[in-house]
Amino acid sequence: MSLATRDLPAPREGVMRRLSDPLVRHGRLLTLLLLVPPLLWLGLVYLGSLFVFLAQSVFSIDEFSGTIVREPTTATLLELFRPANYDIVLRTIGISSAVTMLCAVIAFPIAYYAARYAGPKVKAAFYLAVMMPLWSSYLVKVYGWKLLLAKEGAIGWFAGKLGLGGALEAWLALPLVGGPSLSVSYTGMVLTFTYLWLPFMILPVQAALERVPPHLIEAAGDLGASPGLVFRTVILPLAMPGVVAGAIFTFSLTLGDYIVPQIIGTSALVLGQAVYTLQGTAGNIPLAAAFSLVPILVMALFLTVAKRTGAFDAL
Amino acid sequence: MHAHAAPLATPAVRLAGVVRHFGAVRAVDGVDLAIAPGEFFAMLGPSGSGKTTCLRLIAGFEQPDAGHIEIFGDTVEGLPPYRRAVNTVFQDYALFPHLSVGDNVAYGLRVRGIGRSERDRLAGEALAMVKLGGMEARRPAQLSGGQRQRVALARALVVRPKVLLLDEPLGALDLKLREEMQSELKGLQRALGLTFVFVTHDQGEALSMADRVAVFNEGRIVQVGPPEAVYERPATRFVAGFVGSANVLDARQSQALGGPARPCSLRPEKILLLAPGAPGPDGAVLVAAEVTEVSYQGPVRRVSARTSEGLALTAAVPAGTTGIMAGATVRLAVPKDAVRPMEGEE
Numbered sequence: 159m160s161l162a163t164r165d166l167p168a169p170r171e172g173v174m175r176r177l178s179d180p181l182v183r184h185g186r187l188l189t190l191l192l193l194v195p196p197l198l199w200l201g202l203v204y205l206g207s208l209f210v211f212l213a214q215s216v217f218s219i220d221e222f223s224g225t226i227v228r229e230p231t232t233a234t235l236l237e238l239f240r241p242a243n244y245d246i247v248l249r250t251i252g253i254s255s256a257v258t259m260l261c262a263v264i265a266f267p268i269a270y271y272a273a274r275y276a277g278p279k280v281k282a283a284f285y286l287a288v289m290m291p292l293w294s295s296y297l298v299k300v301y302g303w304k305l306l307l308a309k310e311g312a313i314g315w316f317a318g319k320l321g322l323g324g325a326l327e328a329w330l331a332l333p334l335v336g337g338p339s340l341s342v343s344y345t346g347m348v349l350t351f352t353y354l355w356l357p358f359m360i361l362p363v364q365a366a367l368e369r370v371p372p373h374l375i376e377a378a379g380d381l382g383a384s385p386g387l388v389f390r391t392v393i394l395p396l397a398m399p400g401v402v403a404g405a406i407f408t409f410s411l412t413l414g415d416y417i418v419p420q421i422i423g424t425s426a427l428v429l430g431q432a433v434y435t436l437q438g439t440a441g442n443i444p445l446a447a448a449f450s451l452v453p454i455l456v457m458a459l460f461l462t463v464a465k466r467t468g469a470f471d472a473l
Numbered sequence: 474m475h476a477h478a479a480p481l482a483t484p485a486v487r488l489a490g491v492v493r494h495f496g497a498v499r500a501v502d503g504v505d506l507a508i509a510p511g512e513f514f515a516m517l518g519p520s521g522s523g524k525t526t527c528l529r530l531i532a533g534f535e536q537p538d539a540g541h542i543e544i545f546g547d548t549v550e551g552l553p554p555y556r557r558a559v560n561t562v563f564q565d566y567a568l569f570p571h572l573s574v575g576d577n578v579a580y581g582l583r584v585r586g587i588g589r590s591e592r593d594r595l596a597g598e599a600l601a602m603v604k605l606g607g608m609e610a611r612r613p614a615q616l617s618g619g620q621r622q623r624v625a626l627a628r629a630l631v632v633r634p635k636v637l638l639l640d641e642p643l644g645a646l647d648l649k650l651r652e653e654m655q656s657e658l659k660g661l662q663r664a665l666g667l668t669f670v671f672v673t674h675d676q677g678e679a680l681s682m683a684d685r686v687a688v689f690n691e692g693r694i695v696q697v698g699p700p701e702a703v704y705e706r707p708a709t710r711f712v713a714g715f716v717g718s719a720n721v722l723d724a725r726q727s728q729a730l731g732g733p734a735r736p737c738s739l740r741p742e743k744i745l746l747l748a749p750g751a752p753g754p755d756g757a758v759l760v761a762a763e764v765t766e767v768s769y770q771g772p773v774r775r776v777s778a779r780t781s782e783g784l785a786l787t788a789a790v791p792a793g794t795t796g797i798m799a800g801a802t803v804r805l806a807v808p809k810d811a812v813r814p815m816e817g818e819e
Contacts, residue, residue, distance in 0.1 A: 373563050373565055373567040374567050374569060376554070376561075376563075376567070377561070377563060377569075378569075378580070378584075379533075379534075379554040380533075380534075380554045380555070380559075380560055380561045381555075381560065381580050381629075381632060382555050382581050382632060383580075383584040384555055387584050391584070395571045396570070468571075
C-alpha cells in the first residue's frame with residue numbers, strides 16, 4: 159500500500175495562508191469584512207441621500223421668490239391632495255395596475271410552459287428569447303413601439319388587413335383608454351410598458367413554478383381534482399410568491415418611469431414626469447420630494463395587502 | 474404461480490398484457506396480474522424493475538402503451554387519475570405546503586364539493602384514525618416524517634378509495650418508526666377491509682406485511698405468491714438472490730447435495746454446522762468444506778466455505794456458534810428437502 163506510506167510534503171506556508179487561519183476560526187469577522195463595503199454604499203450613499211431628499215417634503219416653497227422655506231410644515235404634503243396632483247397619483251397607479259395585470263396574464267402561460275413542459279434545449283431558447291429584449295436600448299424599443307402604434311403604423315395596418323380596423327376605431331373612441339391614435343393613448347402606453355417589463359414578470363413566475371413539485375400536482379389529481387381545480391387550488395397558490403415578486407418589478411418600474419409617457423401617451427402627467435418637472439424647471443424640490451414619497455407608500459401598501467392575502471404562505 | 478391464483482370473484486385490480494415504455498426502455502414489459510378485493514398486495518423489486526411504473530399505471534399517472542387495466546371490473550385505461558376510484562400515498566408524501574394539515578386531509582372532499590363543516594368533521598375523524606387528532610391547524614412543515622406519512626394516509630383514505638396505492642410508503646422513515654408503521658398499516662388495512670397495493674424494494678417489508686408478493690425484474694413479474702411460497706420456493710435465480718439470500722446450485726451441484734437434477738436454491742439458514750463427530754439429521758447430505766470467511770451479523774454468523782469439489786456454500790449458523798476460523802475445515806449438513814428446484818430456471 160504505497161498510499162499509506164508515502165510522505166507528502168506539508169502544504170506551503172505563506173502570508174495568505176496565515177491570514178486565512180484567523181478568518182476561518184472567526185467566521186463572523188469574515189462576514190463583517192465582506193459586508194462592510196456594500197453596507198456603506200447602501201446605507202450612506204443610497205439610503206442616506208434618499209432620506210435627505212424625502213425629508214425636503216416637510217419644507218415648502220415661497221410662492222413669490224421661488225426659494226425654499228426651511229421650516230417644517232405639512233402644507234407641501236397636503237398639496238398632493240389637490241385635485242390636479244391627486245389625479246396624477248391615481249392615473250399612475252391605474253396605469254401601473256393595468257400593466258401589472260396584463261404582464262401577469264401574458265407571462266403565466268409562457269412561464270408555465272417553460273417550467274413544466276420545455277426540454278433543456280427549448281428552455282435555453284426560452285431564456286434567450288426572454289432576455290434578448292433586455293439587451294437592446296430602452297429608447298430604441300420605446301421609439302419602435304411609437305412607430306408600431308402610430309396611426310399609419312404596423313398595428314393599425316395589420317388590424318385593417320384582418321378587417322378589425324372598425325374594432326380599433328371603436329376602441330380608440332372609448333373614453334379614457336382611447337385617443338386620436340394608439341400612440342397617444344393610455345392603451346398604447348400600457349402596451350409599451352407591458353412589453354418593456356414582461357421579462358421581469360416571466361422570470362420570477364417561471365422560477366416559482368419550477369419549484370412546485372410535480373408530485374403535488376399528481377396528488378391533487380389523484381384526490382379527484384380536475385385540471386382546472388388543480389390549477390386554482392395548488393399551482394396558482396404555490397406560484398403566487400413568484401407572481402408577487404414579478405408584480406413588484408412591473409408595478410414599481412411603471413410607477414417611476416417618466417420617459418415612456420413622454421414619448422407615448424397623452425399630455426396628462428404621470429408621477430415620474432411630475433417629479434422630473436418639479437425638481438428641474440419648476441425648482442420645487444419640496445413638492446418633488448412629496449411626490450417621490452407616493453411610490454414608496456404605494457409599494458408598502460401593495461406588499462402589506464399581498465402578505466395579508468396569503469401570497470407569501472407558500473414561501 | 475398457478476397454485477396461488479387470485480380468487481374467481483371480480484379482481485380489485487386486473488392487469489392484462491400491460492406494456493409501458495419510455496423511449497427505448499420497456500419499463501413495464503407485459504405484466505399480467507389479478508389482485509383480489511381486500512388483499513394486501515406487495516410489488517417487490519429493485520429500482521428500475523417496473524414496480525413503480527406499474528403502480529402509476531393503476532393510479533392513472535401513466536397510460537399503458539398496450540394491454541388492459543381494470544379496477545373492480547371497470548376498464549380504466551384512458552381515464553385520468555381524477556376519474557379513478559383509487560388513491561395514492563406518495564413516497565415523499567406530497568402534502569400541500571400552503572394548506573394546514575386539516576385542509577390537506579380535507580382536500581379530496583373539498584374538490585368533491587362537500588361543505589366546510591362536513592369535511593372538517595370527516596378530516597378530523599380520518600386524522601384521529603391515524604392518531605393525529607387535534608393536529609388540524611398545524612402546517613405540514615411542522616410535522617415529523619412519521620407524522621407526515623400519517624397525514625398522507627389520512628388524506629388518501631378520507632375519500633374512501635376502492636384501492637389504496639402506496640409507493641414506498643415507509644422508505645423515508647427510520648428503522649424503529651418503520652416497524653411501527655408496518656404493523657399499523659396492516660391493522661388499518663384489516664380494519665377497513667380495503668385493497669392495499671404497495672410498492673417496496675425492501676424484501677423484509679414485503680414478506681412481513683403482504684398477503685401476496687409479486688417480484689418484479691426488468692419490467693416483468695418473475696414470481697407471484699404468498700410470502701412463504703416466494704421465500705421458500707424461489708422460482709428463479711433472481712428471486713432467490715433478491716428475496717433474502719441463497720446458494721444457487723446448478724443441476725449437477727444440487728444432485729450432489731441430495732436435490733433433483735435441475736437448478737436449485739438452498740437457503741443459508743437451512744445448512745447446519747456439525748460439531749466434530751456429531752451425526753447429521755436423517756437423510757441429510759454431509760459435506761466437508763474449508764471455511765473462507767466468517768462474518769458476525771447479530772442474530773446469525775454467516776460462514777462461507779468451499780468444498781473439495783470447489784463448490785462455494787454460505788451457511789447462516791446461530792451467532793452463538795463460536796470458534797470457527799477462516800482456513801478451518803468444517804462439516805456441513807444439508808437436510809433433506811432443503812435443496813429446492815427453481816421452477817423458472819432450466
